[in-house]
Amino acid sequence: GESVGLHLPTLSVQEGDNSIINCAYSNSASDYFIWYKQESGKGPQFIIDIRSNMDKRQGQRVTVLLNKTVKHLSLQIAATQPGDSAVYFCAENPETSGSRLTFGEGTQLTVNP
Amino acid sequence: DGGITQSPKYLFRKEGQNVTLSCEQNLNHDAMYWYRQDPGQGLRLIYYSQIVNDFQKGDIAEGYSVSREKKESFPLTVTSAQKNPTAFYLCASSVQDFGSPLHFGNGTRLTVT
Numbered sequence: 001g002e003s004v005g006l007h008l009p010t011l012s013v014q015e016g017d018n019s020i021i022n023c024a025y026s027n028s029a030s031d032y033f034i035w036y037k038q039e040s041g042k043g044p045q046f047i048i049d050i051r052s053n054m055d056k057r058q059g060q061r062v063t064v065l066l067n068k069t070v071k072h073l074s075l076q077i078a079a080t081q082p083g084d085s086a087v088y089f090c091a092e093n094p095e096t097s098g099s100r101l102t103f104g105e106g107t108q109l110t111v112n113p
Numbered sequence: 114d115g116g117i118t119q120s121p122k123y124l125f126r127k128e129g130q131n132v133t134l135s136c137e138q139n140l141n142h143d144a145m146y147w148y149r150q151d152p153g154q155g156l157r158l159i160y161y162s163q164i165v166n167d168f169q170k171g172d173i174a175e176g177y178s179v180s181r182e183k184k185e186s187f188p189l190t191v192t193s194a195q196k197n198p199t200a201f202y203l204c205a206s207s208v209q210d211f212g213s214p215l216h217f218g219n220g221t222r223l224t225v226t
Contacts, residue, residue: 009153032212043117043203043217044156051212089155095211099144100164100171105155 010112019080021107022092023073030092034101035075037066038087043089047075047088077109116140117218119204124223126198134189134221136204142216143209145187149173150201150220159202162187163209191223198225 013019025033031052036044050057050064057064059095064077073090087108091101117138126132138145144163148156158171162181176195181187187206191198201222205215 003170034214036217041220041222043119043205043219044215046214046216049212049214091215093211098207098211099207099213099215100158100161101215103156106153 009105010108010110012112013080015082015111015113017079017080019075019077019084019111021075021077021088021109023075023104025071025073025090025092025104027092027094027102028071029094030066031095032066032093033066033073034091034093035062035073036089036091036103037084038106040086040091044089054089065070080109080111082111082113085109117204117206117216119202119221121220121221123139124221126223126225128225129193130192130224130225131192132198132225134202134204136187136189136218136225137185138187138204138206138216138218139185140206140216141184142206143184143205145181146205146207146215147171147177147179147187147189148203148205150203156203159189191225192219198223 034049035047038044048059048064063077065074087106089106091103120135125128146161160179162168178190203220204218207213207215
């Protein structure tokens with residue numbers, strides 16, 4: 001079946017740099033996308049979401065970009081801090097699936113001081 | 114504070130025993146979900162429930178059972194038929210509608226020996 005996947009399993013950045021985490025999806029029917037942050041031993045925490053009628057959405061220090069032409073989603077974190085170190089998951093939600101989400105495998109972000 | 118409570122945080126069982134994981138939410142959400150997470154991997158859907166007294170199998174329901182007798186509660190039983198039960202189990206809830214993020218608990222780590 002179709003699924004969401006990530007380009008890189010790990011990403012290491014210096015504190016203060018910007019981070020970009022990528023996600024490729026294959027279900028062209030997906031209409032809603034979410035990024036989650038998961039710290040070790042905890043449940044995923046909602047970061048930001050975007051609907052398919054948008055190509056960019058900004059939050060506090062985070063920006064999500066959606067390119068429907070190439071089925072690509074990215075999460076940009078500005079001025080990355082040590083507290084940003086975690087696993088980041090993208091998830092997709094086709095409207096035909098109701099409220100069900102399909103998750104990617106995650107990217108481990110490590111921020112070096 | 115509204116949220117999702119999973120208990121216990123750590124659970125140990127002997128092989129061949131059934132075990133029930135608790136999940137309670139006070140967010141007044143209609144939909145609840147159980148996901149399984151294995152080390153270094155994404156989340157896989159076990160069961161979900163969109164309304165009280167109704168639930169559906171997810172992608173990996175074999176060896177698991179659930180009940181939804183109350184809106185606030187969605188317990189998961191890991192039966193002895195589950196061949197590889199050791200994992201991190203995450204409960205989530207959401208409003209019923211498409212395009213709503215899931216809110217997660219902090220998980221139960223089950224170890225079966």
